[in-house]
Amino acid sequence: MRSLERLLRPNSIAVIGGGTWCENVIGECRKAGFNGALWPVHPSRDEIGGVRAFRSADELPSAPDAVFIGVNRNTTIEVVASLARLGAGGAICFASGFSEATRELADGADLQAALVDAAGEMPILGPNCYGFLNALDGATLWPDQHGLTPVESGVAIIAQSSNIALNLTMQTRGLPIAYLMTVGNQAQTGLSAIGDALLQDERVTAIGLYIEGLDDLAAFEAFSRRANALGKPVVALKIGRSEAAQAATLSHTASLAGSTAGSDALFKRLGIARVDSLPALLETLKLLHVAGPLESANIASMSCSGGEASLIADTAVGRNVTFPALTDNQRAALTNALGPKVALANPLDYHTYIWGDKAAMSRCYTAMMQGDLSLGLVILDIPRQDRCDPAAWLKVFDAVEIAQKASGRQMAILSSLPELMPEAIATGLIARGIVPLCGFEEALTAIEAAALFGRPLPTDPVHLPGPVNDPELLDESKAKALLAEHGLRIPKSRNAASSEEAARAAEEIGFPVVLKGTGIAHKTEAGAVALNLTSACDVQETAEKMPTATFLVEEMVTGTLAELLIGVVRDPAHGYVLTLAAGGTLTELLKDSVSLILPVGEEDIRTALATLKIGRVLTGYRGMPSCDMKAIVSVVLAIQALACSTPVEEVEINPLLCGRDFAIAADALVRLGGN
Template sequence: MRSLERLFRPESIVVVGGGFWCENVVRECRKSGFAGKICAVHPTRDEIWECPVVRSVAELPFVPDAAFIGVNRHATIETVHALSKSGAGGAVCFASGFREASAELDDGNSLQEALVEAAGDMPFLGPNCYGFINALDGASLWPDQHGLAGAETGVAILTQSSNIALNLTMQTRGLPIAYLVTAGNQAQTGLSAIADALLSDERVTAIGLHIEGLDDLAAFVGFAQRAHALGKPVVVLKVGRSQQARTAAISHTASLAGSAAGASALFKKLGLAEVTNLAAFLETLKLLHTVGPIVDNKIASMSCSGGEASLIADAAMGRRLEFPALTDTQSRTLQEVLGVKVALANPLDYHTYIWGDVDAMGRVFSAMLESDAAMGIVVLDFPRPDRCSLDEWLKVIDAVEIARENTSKPIGILSSLPENMPENVALELLVRGISPLCGMEESLAAIEAAAFLGNRQAPNSIFVPTGSIEPISLDEAKAKDLLKKHGVAVPCKAVAPSGACAAKAAEDLGFPVVLKGVGFAHKSEAGAVKLDLNSADDVLVAASGMASETFLVEEMVTGALAELLVGVVLDPAHGYVLTLAAGGVLTELFDDSVSLILPVTRTEVDCALEELKIARVLNGYRGKPACNRSLIIDAIMAVQACALSTAVAEVEINPLLCGETFAVAADALIRCEVS
């Protein structure tokens, strides 16, 4: 495929079609001051918004860098073919009725395939796509009105939803958007290729991705690696769930990893900051555009209200943010300025004693930043400019600028309510190097994301699955044999074809034993597992109550201090997802899990275990001894080795029984391709 450079930074544009949508492309390009050539193609019209019109692509007076195709789906294919033959740089395919409508239209899939074939090596966006806006150069291949203004630098946003893209253009938070691109069906040019192309423009300060699903894991990893190499921070808002992961539904692991857990683990491993809503998405991009990633998660907060100080402290709970305590030096300086009536703390309520005194506020704000805080925020809601005066509030901006200059640390002004940050004020703050932050929750999410990006490492390697797997489920005995081969400790066991044989096997193993019926994915729910059997008679009675003809007899592991789930699911969208969780029959109810993308290191596993609520039990709880962490990590690394060296779709140990001297797989399942 040809480079996307001509498409996204065109010097000439052609519009094919004559409806409202095509007229709007011409109108928006004119309004944005596009300096290049514009021409239209229409069979009957002579002029579209003072734009010259020719009858066909073959009659164009120039080979266009970019084309907006606003005709029906069948004509779209013909037009794409003609443009490709002419050497055009690329196109936006607006028409719908392709693969996205395959449930309603019998020819949806075939038409999309025909469209890709017609394009050849000419890149195109869509179909079913609004196109893009390049606010840097005034190129708006966009079929509707939009709210973007021209920009010299700014962030690039890529979304898989045209309507959300339109909504984002209407934001009044002061965020400069350089590019806004929609991906549509991604019939040919996918999200990863588009995102990679946006990195190339040196005027782009950060990348924002609104993702419904990844198109190409290997290409996405390549994009993330290149973004890191170029120093361009990336923010991701992921919606939806992975269909691929949900297809593996027989285990607890699948239900845990089948949500957004795999995507989140992938983004973290690649050093991309993830947020959970559009407001946080915009605030994070704005913060990154203004100050870039910040060095750590320590912040200093200032406001002239105790209520605001309390709100900001509460809003930070549950986030990886810290308010470092004041040093003695800070306290002395603050008391000199504020007097003895003000309780000194971080977050600081500096009261109204110094309101309107720019020098005093500047000294206070500077003092608050003279610690190990990486960033400062001043909580300030501006009055309505249509009914009130902003004069006294504008003095706070002057004081904040003094603090920024004195300390060389990033600082933002945060309105607790987004509507209390007028857009003209936000834009003025940007000019002065101050981050205009709108809304407490979303602003703190932005700071948390910026701190993550400030401490990210170069993207780790990812195991990218190739080809497809048609797995079968191994019985538990075979699953444990395979795990043992890779180093997982398993109980001594025997497979018995009858209850009587099971009783004899139990005597040979030595009591107590566990008896399991063979052929059940969830043995507890099926009544196919009995623990702590102490005689041959106990085994016979237990076997008679199970709807099974074959039994697994195992030694009973005693002395366990904790139970863990260790599972791996192959998710083609995100790679191999490793899930660690509190184990046992109540795994989902515990809501205690963490996911990682393979491959992992022992250090990463150790840190992940510490994130679990059950970590307190692993470390020794209420006088109980600690579990052997090294053996637990050995077992997890062995599961990884099994998953990566075998054509595995799913591996699960639940529970991994953990004690002072052991970590044993008490139950296991594997779905893999057997040659």
């Protein structure tokens, strides 16, 4: 792996090009207090940004550690080759017009390949890349204004959008950002390699990712495992839909696993918390920077308003956040601090009896934090300082700090709106070791995320999907035969080339039977499935009405207690996505599903099934008998074995008929290809 040490933490920076972008790089380095050498390079200018310029890279005093290349795309390749020969530490390729523009420029992909070839072993970021900001050391290879200030420690953010990255530098939430990285086209150095390099800096406390698409699944898994081993949490905001989920449209599985299911399952497997908005990303990183991962999502909330107590409680509904009931010790201590007039609960409305009394407030907060809690929230909105006097509000900070030290529990100040937590106050709270959180939704999202870390990761690596060429949809009888070879139980069946043959096949199997038209992916919607036919006449008449000329006749399975969908879809970006769901004709309507990344073990399957609403039916709902869980798990493991040993695009059983002593694949879809 190429070392990014010199590039990210340089002692010398060269800036090649003469436009405004290059002048900005020099100006921002000076503003940030970079104390290394600055070397502008331009063939005709004597100075750039007030700094003496060199005519070419060959005239530089030594090989630069980091280079910002701000010239056109063709010249960029020449410059990169020259820098590689000199032994430069790495370069930012600002120019666009490479693989991101292949629709507009026929030579875009070829130029990108030439750029990578020219770089050789020298690391490059981009092309089509804004660069990076190192607020720890003042190295700002960044062609624009930004909002970062020097920090001694902080979080690192890697973004696949330069404009999103620029916007994040302008946050006023008090979050200390140590590194802000953009990746551009990831032609040579991708998100995972950058993440690895940032993990090595002890001053980085957590890493945030803005992801449009993963660069390399194996490399990303390796980065995630290193982060977990180092105890540095990773939070991701993932956008977009995977190409695999868009392409695989034949099955219900593909519909359920589409959009974000694959990335969600992958992130969960790798111990990465996922959030869905930029504010949530920033608040989660802030909580992790100050408090680190939380042992649990058990929290306490305290405010002097019943409205705030009710609002935070309502906001927590449907989330994996818990307000534990008060213990006897808490109640006694709170009564002593607040008197008999306050109704005690969690969330707590402590009224205004103790407002402005630092000693009384600290006793209240300390008493509340005696329970099994990972975090205590004190809801406090700072009034506008240009129109109001916040002195009384600021006393709360002292009380919270006292309570945090006395209880040994992490505390946070939570504002209902970001503008009610001024940046200077947020920064001051962080200096005290108190978490400043902004917005109820974002704060609870951050707490959920922070409570995810610290769990051991699966020892088995993600099964990397190989290429599948020209996948072919097997007819149902062939699909079931393939599944039977892997140990699945299927109904007795016969193929029929006419309605008459179907009637005779039904008599051979024995009534009742199921009749299916073949050659159709979604048979029920097409009117190509008939259940519980009890005579040869019924079979023949039904077959003649179906929109197909060939048929599959099967035994009618009785004693079914539940129907499941078991499916696997190949997703090159995230691995093989396993979907477990309520099955049958209402699968997509119910949307009762869970997704995992292969490989999985028996316990993983049982745990996932238990999260489904239909999971209660599987284990016996309201006195009903339970299904054969061992047989169901065996089916899932068999499908996994098929997917991991064969060039599979997708496999689906829907429904898997589940009874007291069976799990039978009633319908199957398989798409196979050649490697």
